[in-house]
Amino acid sequence: MLSLIIMISLSVLILASAILAVQTKNLVVAVIAAGLVSLMASIGYLLLAAPDVAMTEAAIGSGLSTIIFFYVLNRVRGRDNG
Amino acid sequence: MIFEPIQIPWTILGLFIVFNVGLILTGTVRKIGARVGRRRGIRIYQPYIDLVKNYALRSNFTHGMMFYLAPVFRLSGGVGLIVFMPLIYDSVHFSNFSFAGDAILIMYFMFFGTLGMALGAGEGGVPFSAIGISRGLSQVTAAEIPLILAFLAVFIQTESFSITEIVAAQQGGFLNWTLFTNPLATATAMLAFLGSMMRSPFDIVLAPQEIPIGPPTEFHSSFLGVLSTNRAVFPMAKTILYVNLFFGGATSWPELILKSFLLYMWSVVVGTIYPRFRTEQSIRWFMKYPLILGVITILVLQFG
């Protein structure tokens, strides 16, 4: 029962961050929100008995992709600001 | 019927008669035309004098090959028409060389002279002749269109192209003439006839006021002589064709001459009444009344 509650609240959080990621004008917030989606999804994967996937999603989806996003943002924003 | 040498002298005789009749007819018609216009007019034998004068002229020049050939073409056309037509119905001697072909041949042979003439005139390089030719060809072909319809009607009616047979079908009283058996076709043909005779209102081709005398402008002396010879022969040939196709043909020379004269007069009468048409006016005119009449004739035959 507890896990179900966790799962549902996790789902709500995932969806909320996803909407935030897609809708916000602030790119940094968007990237972080997208990373959060991945991170929370990886928690969800643990609940779904998929530790391998959880690790991968955490390392790659929320880790490396976010880093690449930031590299690109940095690159692009630096230009915008001056 | 096949060719026999004896036909040659008879044909030449027929040709000679037609030639003289044609010359006299020309003179007569001009005289009458003058009288109607309250002028004295020429002497009836004046055409003979003109002809001799032309042949006798000493000054003589040429433009080249086609210039030479033009009168030859022209006269061959006229003579050929006579030669390919049976003149007198049921006469062995005056059937000429009609074994060579039929009415279709005549229809197409009419253009032989026209073509040569136009070409010869063209070589002269005088724009007047070119203008005359353009007008002439336009008008003649326009007139020819209803004519073809009328001819077709006759062919269909008698189921033959042979002039002899067409005349034969009209024997036995004047009510058997095409004039009465197919008045529409005849009417069409008579309207078309006006156009081919180059008389007012369809005489713009020669239009003496604008372009000295049309296509033959450059021709004179013996060349003009040959052309004038043809002027006697060619209208006669056409008239005879009409007589054969629409007016019961002729069984004797007097009948032929009388009918030809009357028919000839038809164009003269109309000519003295109406003023001249411009070329496109003529074309439109031919495309209107005669054509409509002719088409009705054909449609009646085809679907009626």
Place this chain on the structure above:
Amino acid sequence: MVKKLFVIIVLIGLAVFFYGMLSSFSGNETLNMSAAYYAENGAEEVGAANLVTAIVVTYRGLDTLGEVTILFLTAAIAAFFLKSKDNFSKRKVKESSELLKTASSMLVPLIFTLGIYVFVNGHLTPGGGFQGGAILASGLVLLLLSEPLQKVNSVLFAVVESISGLFYVGIGVAGIFLAGGFLDNSILPLGEFGTLLSAGALPVIYILVGLKVGSELSGLLTKFQETQEEN
């Protein structure tokens, strides 16, 4: 705005479609045919405790090879237009703080060890080549953050990448000769189930995958990094 309206309409259509799919999905009570087979025979045939790894590396080894290839492709493509133009050294880049430097000099070896651990134990515990590789790459990120001026030796990555790739293909081919087929892990003895040196060539393959993924991701990251420094 009209465009958004269209998008909404189409998305509703898509949602209806998805709803249809969802309602046809009723969850699983038992394993299906394939999964049951793996569950029953995986341990015996492959000798790996981690069934996911067994599937990834052997049963579906060709997928994994393809997947590694995709990363390779991405790095290669990014490389040929995100080229460094050798002018970044002229530019002044802000020095990183001492704290970051010290922290990273301590952390990086740890991270690397963790990564290696993860892929060496891929056949026993959760994790494996990809995860380990990714961890190696994140170690590198830290390195890059702390020492922006240090020219990362991209040649090293390329060599590691090529060698591991070649060996990977080589092991696969060896499978044809020594065992049942391409990428068969039984070219090496299966060993005792559950120990480090078991599951035949599986750990070797996973190590190669880990090295390859790590070097590829690192290569990719440095490409972005270098471009960033470029101007």
Place this chain on the structure above:
Amino acid sequence: MVNLILINPIYIIGIGLGTAFLLGFFKKGKSVAWALMLAALAVMTYISFTWLWSFIFNGQLPEQVYTAGFKPPFSINLLMGKSEAFFTFLISFVGFLGGIYLFDKLKEQGTHAISVYLILIMGLNGIVMTRDIFNLFVFLEIASIATAGLIVLTPDIKAFSAGFKYMIASGLISGFLLIGIIFAYYFGGTLNIDFLIQADLLAVKGGVFAVFLIIIALLLELKPFPANGWGIDAYEASPAGINAVISAASAGAVYYVLSKVLPIADAKWYTVTAVVGMITFLGSNLMGIKQADAKRMLGYSSVGQVGLLLVFLGLSKQLGINFEFIVFGIIISHYLAKAGLFWLAGIVKTGKLKEWGILRRKPVLVFFMGTFIFALLGLPPFPSFFAKWTLVMTLSAAGMNLWVGLILLGSLVEAIYLFRWLGYTVKLDDNKELSLSTPLYKTIPVWVFGLLTYYIGYLSSTMVPGGSSLSMFYIPLAFVGVLFIVDKFLPVLIKNTVSIAAMAYYGWYYMADLTEFRMLFAIIFIGGGIITLIAGYAKNGKRIGFYPFAMMMYAGLAGLLLSENILQFFISWELMTLGSYILILRGKKSMPHALSYMLFSLGGAFLILAGLGLAYASSGANSISLDILKNVNQYSGLIYAFLAVGFMTKTAAIGLHIWLPGAHAEAESDVSPMVSAILLKAGMFGLVVLMLSMGSQSLGGVSLPYLLGWLGAITAILGNIMAVFQEDAKRLLAYSSVGQLGYVVFAMAFMSHLGWLTALAFALNHFVFKALLFLAIGGVVMRTKTKTMYEMGGLIKRMPFSFISVLIGIIALSGLPPLTGFAGKWLSYNAVIEKGWYFQGFLVSIAGLVAFLYCFRIIHVIFLGQPKDKFKNIKEAPLPMLIAQYILIGAIMLFSIMPNMVLKPVGDFLIQYFPDGALQWQGGTAISRLGRWSGVAIMNITMGIFGIIFVWLLFISRKAVKVKPFNIFYSGEAPSRPELTHFGYNFFAPYKKAVGFLVQPLVTRFWYGLADILHSISDLVRRLYNGNGQTYAFYVIIFMVVFSFFTIGG
């Protein structure tokens, strides 16, 4: 056959990948890397080749390749069957040649690019071989990412934006594919395709969703219209060498995948595939019309071709045993042609179609370009022709006429832009500022594929049903081939002589046994061909590109006469069309006209094809003999109408005539007589075959010959009237041909003895005098360098021999006695009265009168009147042309004097078809029921009179002085439009004023209107492709949603 050692196909993937990884060591040695890549590709090609070889020749059975030592469905397995061997071979081979071609680009971008390229080829191979659906997904991803990477091989902004769009769309598509795959796994319990097929997903509730997603995603990968903007942009942006591989290899691979996966679905999905394919085929080709960029246009064409393949796939059940052959033909043609064309596009570099003239610097490449275009459009002797032929026959037999119609329609639309492009290349200016570099590594692939196109065409010809009968083409086509090879080296003199000798020999050896109609047409085709070739001696230099095509045309014409089955007949028809198209295209300003000629011809050919297909189906005899036309059971009216209209595109009946004037008028001086006097008769021959086989048929209660009669009559009169108003001499003659062929059709429609005699007399005459006139006028045009009549004048002095030719020609044309033209007229009157079609007959007579007008004009304005100063010293036409003319004059004279020589035998064999109403002959006199006509007598009498008068006139005017025409000019004023003051301009102005309304270019307006509409639609629809990646992605989603509604039903 030789046994080749088979190599495990997994090595294709192993070697590809291994080499790609190995390249990492060669960062500096780019040439070594490139060579390694080629070596790898060569080995990959060889592996596939060994398999293909064994499958074809050694009866090899398909072989499963297991990975990881386990059996499917639990591990991934690959399959090497015949299809796999074929497709992998295609992929690796184009990869290999493409690799050579890309030498400079790949070297420039370095080792990375080389390995990406290699991986692309490897991935495509994997796509073809794998039997596991998720593995398929992985390979698809590899291929699409590699493609996205190669798009930016020329790193400019366009390439990057195209690559980005490509990635958005393909990312979405592969996402949906993945959902489909995982659900398929859920419902089917396996990922192996074979097991999924057995699992019958559609039987499970919800399984349809999985099937839908998988199939729709694969369809989307094939870039269906309109959800394909991303693909098209990629084609435009990426380097041509890459496009060649994408178009030739990727499309083939994904197509094969779809055919592999489609069995998981049921019949409905096949229909969906066919419909999507058809929409794509039509839509993409429609888009192609408006394109100005070569690569983009080819992109549309590629997408269209794939659409066509999808149609076949969807209809595979209906195509039955012929499916493989059809797909093989279309795929291999697309493969060779599209790769070849893209390579050429890379050589030309400039994107703009109108700048392709620079390719002419390398005539061989233009030759190959033509080859590829013809192959793409399914013209013989290329493989796609045989495929299309089989397709139409099979579909017709299955009663699927709508599909046949749409496929042919789409092909026609495709022809519009491809032929326009070819026209630009052959005709438009060679822009000197552009450079054309043709390094060996770029031309070799083109050569290889070009030659392969021919070889595989030959192979296909042996595989098609009835293919053994095609050996009749070998000798003539081999001769054409030899001419192509020596074309560059030999002068006209030799080639002309050889050609004449070859034609004479061929005619003598193969065609002497022909009888009846075929003999008559053989005289026209071969005899006429030889005479017109004689005129060819007038040309100097080498005349490159003339003889092969002229001979090809004659080979086609001869083939028509020799053909015994519909396949031979149709191939001959197409060969003739092709040859003549190029001949016409050779003219100076003939580009647009050649295009419209080709389009009308193709349209006609397609109608013929459809008609033959229907006949094949309707006769039910499963035979392709020409006799099936005699045994049609149903659709007879439709077949008759199709074939008749098809043939009449060649005879240029009114409504279908607009190509003719330009094509004939702008052609070279000795090509005009070929196409006008000879080629048009091919259409007539078609009608002869049709009408003799099928007799009279009616459609919707209307007798078709009756309609033909009206059509012929109207064509005759309108064609002639239009001729009257032409200012251009050759155009005038061309319109006259329209009219003359109208007579022929009219007379044939009588279906009576006299009617056919008339038609044949007309045809024979037209052949002689039109050849004569075109040669004569051609000679004049050659000297004066103008075709406008009023700019000439007075040429009789300088060119008397030509004048005489024209004079004789026009007398014969206008049907004046005593020359031959009269024969036709006289016969036609007989036939008309007998048949009772008076009014139509009257129209035809008027047409004759009108002909007289233009005949006169052409001779008058050109040869008579004031000579022009600038032509003062002009020379008579070259001797060879005059010789040809005088041979024809001889023929006219002979025929005029002894018409019985030809007409009597013709009448004799006509009796067996039309026994009633034959002519009686008394020596040279023909006697019909209605009248008589003696050609000899008329000739003799006329000449007698003419001679006598001429001699007499010569005598009386012997002292005539020759003068020069007055030089009348404009009185010192220079008019702004000098032609207005020239009598020869608008010669028949009165007629124009009176009846000009009759010749309003209604038909022209109609076709141009149609073309405009087509262009506007194309222009409108292509606005869909607004260049925005988001919009493209949107289309992808819409496509999916819309199709989900149609297939799953909401």
Place this chain on the structure above:
Amino acid sequence: MDFGQIAVSVGFLLILIGVWGILTQKNIIKIVIGFSVFDTGLHMIMVGIGYVKGGTAPILDGAIAPGTAPINIVAGIVDPVPQALVLTAIVIGLGVTALMLAYVVRLYEDRKSLDISSYEDLKW
């Protein structure tokens, strides 16, 4: 409610959100973010599909002791296949995202704009 079903529903919703982002956002980086959400959705669906009610992770030394009879293993674990597939899919997703971002960088360098409508050179 089954965890698997929840995961699949969330996955579908994520996909819808991602597609919404791809189709409506003007900024190309936002479009790539939309993609990454889309990808996460895909992965969730896949993992959800493989979930078996009450199953444990498919690792034989954790909840399931080594030596357990095969039939019991079958009863005890979740489906390992989708998990294997997801591993592959995640890495592929990373590749695609990285490549897209690389394109973004290049596009931006050329035109200094992140608006997708600035890149419509090729059309019609």
